[in-house]
Amino acid sequence: MACLLYTQLFLLNTFILFLNLSLNPVLGQILAGIEKSIIEEEGALEALNFAVSEYNENNSDLYLSRVVEVKTVKTVQQKTEAGKTLLFDVILGKTACLKTQDDLSDCPLNEPTDLREREFCSFEVLLPDLANAINLLSSICNRI
Incomplete structure (x- = not known):
C-alpha cells in the first residue's frame, strides 16, 4: 500500500516538474522587459x-x-x-x-x-x- 502511495507521489512530482519546465518559456515571454x-x-x-x-x-x-x-x-x-x-x-x-x-x-x-x-x-x-x-x-x- 505504501509503495503505491510513493509511486503516485513520484508521478505527481514528475508531472509538476514537467509542467513547470514547459510553461517557463511562456512566463518568460509574458514578463519580458x-x-x-x-x-x-x-x-x-x-x-x-x-x-x-x-x-x-x-x-x-x-x-x-x-x-x-x-x-x-x-x-x-x-x-x-x-x-x-x-x-x-x-x-x-x-x-x-x-x-x-x-x-x-x-x-x-x-x-x-x-x-x-x-x-x-x-x-x-x-x-x-x-x-x-x-x-x-x-x-x-x-x-x-
Whole structure:
C-alpha cells in the first residue's frame, strides 16, 4: 500500500516538474522587459519620493502619508528616448503631521491604534533620461 502511495507521489512530482519546465518559456515571454530592481538604483529613491509627494498632494486626507515599507521595485526595460519606467509597490502610513504644517521633514507615524491606517500603493513612474521632469504615470492605493 505504501509503495503505491510513493509511486503516485513520484508521478505527481514528475508531472509538476514537467509542467513547470514547459510553461517557463511562456512566463518568460509574458514578463519580458520587466526586471527586479533595488531602491538604491540610480534615480529610484527620487522617483518614489516624487510619487509619494504626488499622492499626498492629490488625496483629500488632512494628514501627510509616508513610506513605511518598500515591497518591490521593478524596472520596465523599454527602448525609448523618454527614459525608464519604474514600478513601486509600497506600504504607506499616515503621519502625525498635518499637510498644512510648515516643517514636514520629520513626521512620525501616528501611533494610536485607531489612527494607524495603512495603504498598499502601486506607483508607475517615468524617470527621464534627460533633464525633463519626473512623471507619475499611474497610482493605485488600497487600504489594508
